[in-house]
Amino acid sequence: MTPDTASDFSSEGPSSPAKTTTPAGVSSLIRFLRTPSLARSVVALLTGALLLLLVVNASTFLMIQRTAGLNAEVDTTWQVRRSARDLILNVEGAETAQRGFLLTGQSGFAAAYEEARLANPELLDAFRERTVGDPVGVASAEALTRLSADKFAEMSATLAMASQGQIGQAVSRVRTGDGKRLMDELQAEVTRVDDWVNATLQDRRERSRQAALTTIIVNAIAGLLILTLGGIIFLLVRRYLQDMASARAAVDAVNAGLEAKVRERTGALIRANEEVQRFAYIVSHDLRSPLVNVMGYTAELEQAGKTIDAQMTKVETLAPDLVERDALTAVRDDIPEAVGFIRASTEKMDRLINAILKLSREGRRNLVPETIDMAAMAQKAADAVRHQTEAADAEVIVEPMPTLESDRLSVEQIVGNLIDNAVKYLDPKRPGRIVVSGQDRPGGWVEYTVSDNGRGISDRDHERIFELFRRAGRQDRPGEGLGLAFVRNSVRRLGGSIDVESVLGEGSTFRLKFPKRLILVDSGDAL
Structure with a gap:
């Protein structure tokens, strides 16, 4: 018990009545409520x-x-x-x-x-x-x-x-x-x-x-x-x-x-x-x-x-x-x-x-299909991070790629995010090398890859990196864990898929697979 609530006993003996004191704040509250x-x-x-x-x-x-x-x-x-x-x-x-x-x-x-x-x-x-x-x-x-x-x-x-x-x-x-x-x-x-x-x-x-x-x-x-x-x-x-x-x-x-x-x-x-x-x-x-x-x-x-x-x-x-x-x-x-x-x-x-x-x-925003020069788009994204790659002694190589008929803004954001991510997680122990390439696939599909020789990703994190607010490896780079989740969502909305192949300490390859031609329903989403 605290001194404010403890009972004080008289020295006259055990038959003396107990005296209690109530804090002034509690008394005021009781009076207010009554x-x-x-x-x-x-x-x-x-x-x-x-x-x-x-x-x-x-x-x-x-x-x-x-x-x-x-x-x-x-x-x-x-x-x-x-x-x-x-x-x-x-x-x-x-x-x-x-x-x-x-x-x-x-x-x-x-x-x-x-x-x-x-x-x-x-x-x-x-x-x-x-x-x-x-x-x-x-x-x-x-x-x-x-x-x-x-x-x-x-x-x-x-x-x-x-x-x-x-x-x-x-x-x-x-x-x-x-x-x-x-x-x-x-x-x-x-x-x-x-x-x-x-x-x-x-x-x-x-x-x-x-x-x-x-x-x-x-x-x-x-x-x-x-x-x-x-x-x-x-x-x-x-x-x-x-x-x-x-x-x-x-x-x-x-x-x-x-x-x-x-x-x-x-x-x-x-x-x-x-x-x-x-x-x-x-x-x-x-x-x-x-x-x-x-x-x-x-x-x-x-x-x-x-x-x-x-x-x-x-x-x-x-x-x-x-x-x-x-x-x-x-x-x-x-x-x-x-x-x-x-x-x-x-x-x-x-x-x-x-x-x-x-x-x-x-x-x-509705999706707006148009023919996209993927090599030119990737080169533009590479030029946007040139100051970062030069500072890191790295290079971005854009190889010839087939064109794609899809939503330009979405594809720009997907490719830009992957290149930015590759630059962010380069390994400072060796010169960085990022390669963007693509090729046609049977059945009306086209595949693009973004490969790097950076830090790499552990096997157990290959799926985790695509989840919201989840990041893998050392957390020494700014970010909230939203980039790859956004990329996967955008890829799926365009009717495609994204996969990653990576070895920790060696590098990573992100594979994007899209339909050669984007088909929209009335709501603007891809079939």
């Missing part, structure tokens, strides 16, 4: 507003997190459909190459078939990875694995016969219809995957809509309650100020010949002025603070609405039959209307606060 007054009413209202704000903040945060999670689940579901379609397209391409070889005997068709056959396991692995934990997806993955293996076995057998000169036997086997049956079963399984994806998207879209509506309702009710509390406080303080003005008039009326009464009223007036100042402090600090928080969370709610709108636009573009007009109305009309109402309410409350103080004192 005595009905305007100040107590205002404090109670402010406490209620703060508690309400905490509830709103917590619920809004949870709803935003939930919405973000649902959006991520929707994106994963779309990736499942894309993986299934990539798989069936690959098998169809292999079948086309098989038929071409049987008809013409040209080795190019055999090479195309072999490339498709080797790509099939990777496509199956991608599909399995995106359906882990879902019984329907796992069953579809097993079925696709079995059917594609049977189909490639059938095609490989016919190609082997043809390679040995047994063209007639190979054609006869094709005519048995086994290959067509397997392809029909593969296409039927992909159709089942599409049906499953559609049902999953419908469920998640409904959950997202319910979460958005709940957030709107909670914030709208909270805004109304906070505005009501502010109005009540304003009325209470105004009434008090009116009473104070009446008291001043009474003091002036009885001032002559009533010295004692004047002193009494003067004391009351002084106390009243002090209380008014306390009220002004409460209003200007305690009430304005939750108001600012409401404004901030309103902005977050507005951004969440935009995110939902963007997702709904994507769903509307890719699968218009899945979109409900009520959901679109809620996202595009109801949410902005509710946010505007809350914002207008908070602005009104801010004006109320200013009035109280015056009385108390009396005074996601």
Whole structure:
């Protein structure tokens, strides 16, 4: 116990009564809480507003997190459909190459078939990875694995016969219809995957809509309650100020010949002025603070609405039959209307606060495809860091590269970020060398590489470096861990992919793979 709260015992013996002392501040607080007054009413209202704000903040945060999670689940579901379609397209391409070889005997068709056959396991692995934990997806993955293996076995057998000169036997086997049956079963399984994806998207879209509506309702009710509390406080303080003005008039009326009464009223007036100042402090600090928080969370709610709108636009573009007009109305009309109402309410409350103080004192850019000279663009990025490379005794070599039809600004940012990153993490123990190159790839793809002989990246960090706010190796260079995450996101938006090959202490190679021609949907994102 502290000296202020310990019991003092009399020396007269154990039967002496105990004496306790209460700190002056605690006594004043108890008297304040027990005595009905305007100040107590205002404090109670402010406490209620703060508690309400905490509830709103917590619920809004949870709803935003939930919405973000649902959006991520929707994106994963779309990736499942894309993986299934990539798989069936690959098998169809292999079948086309098989038929071409049987008809013409040209080795190019055999090479195309072999490339498709080797790509099939990777496509199956991608599909399995995106359906882990879902019984329907796992069953579809097993079925696709079995059917594609049977189909490639059938095609490989016919190609082997043809390679040995047994063209007639190979054609006869094709005519048995086994290959067509397997392809029909593969296409039927992909159709089942599409049906499953559609049902999953419908469920998640409904959950997202319910979460958005709940957030709107909670914030709208909270805004109304906070505005009501502010109005009540304003009325209470105004009434008090009116009473104070009446008291001043009474003091002036009885001032002559009533010295004692004047002193009494003067004391009351002084106390009243002090209380008014306390009220002004409460209003200007305690009430304005939750108001600012409401404004901030309103902005977050507005951004969440935009995110939902963007997702709904994507769903509307890719699968218009899945979109409900009520959901679109809620996202595009109801949410902005509710946010505007809350914002207008908070602005009104801010004006109320200013009035109280015056009385108390009396005074996601759309992508634009265009043909890009990649060598010229990379050289421009290299020239931009020439002063850094010269200072580090390094060189940037830009080799001839194929052109690309894509969004210029996005590609400039991707290449510039990779070159900047390579320069930043050069090894001072040896002259730096950064090489930018590129080449066409089969199937309408083009690949660009940015290689360096810098510090390199540990194997365990190859994926980590693409995550937000994550960095690898020694943290002796400025940065927030956003560059490569931004690059990967931009590459994916252009329909491409990025990979890294690196050995710690030797250097790194970043490989960018893009479709030769960028295809846009109505929303401006790449297919």
